[in-house]
Amino acid sequence: MNAAPAASSRAACFARDYPIRFSHCDPAGIVFFPxxxxxxxxxxxDWFNEGLGISYAHLLGPRxxxxxxxxxxxxFxxxxxxxxxxxxxxAVERVGGKSLTxxxxASGDGVLRVASRQVLVFTDLETHRAIALPEDVRAALAAGAPAA
Structure with missing residues (x-):
């Protein structure tokens, strides 16, 4: 499988450093894949909150x-x-009518550990049906987000 091109090689990239903790690991001390x-x-x-300027908690909660x-x-x-x-x-690969790709x-010491491609769909949490990309999300993406 060929999951994703390196996000770090893309023009618009949001990145954060995260420490690998005990809670992330199996008994051998390596990251348990899930x-x-x-x-x-x-x-x-973090990208929604800091990069797009849209509260992720507010998106799921009140909205x-x-x-x-x-x-x-x-x-892997x-x-x-x-x-x-x-x-x-x-990095954003594609912006659709109802989804983002x-x-x-994840990398460390110059070594790619995991590459992933994800398709996320915006849904109404009452009906669990797909909805159009919210206008504020579309506007933030058009304005050049993600930001580092």
Whole structure:
């Protein structure tokens, strides 16, 4: 599988450094693979809050707009260890009418650990049906977000 081009090589990229903690690891002290998805979700939340300037909590809470992953690809290339700090990066590959396609990666010491491509769909949390991209999200994307 060929999950995603390197997010760090893309022009518009949002990136954050996250420490790998005990809670991310299995008994061998390496990142348990589903924890990368938790960390990628943390990156998406940070991107909304800091990069787009749109409160992720407000999006889900009062606005009742969900953003589930409907397609997910991951390539696990190298292990991550407890105590490391990895750079997590995100780039927008495609903006659709109701969805976003994101390329994400985690790397450390110049080594790509995980590459992922995710399709997220905006949904009404009452009906759980897809809805159009909110105008403020579309405007933030058009304004050049994500920002570093």
């Amino acid at each position: 924890q990368y998805l938790v960390l990628f979700n943390q990156l998406v939340e 009742r707009i969900g953003l589930p992953i409907v397609r997910l690809e991951c390539d 290339r190298a292990i991550g260890r407890m105590g490391e700090t990895l750079r997590f990066a995100l 994101l390329a994400l990666e």
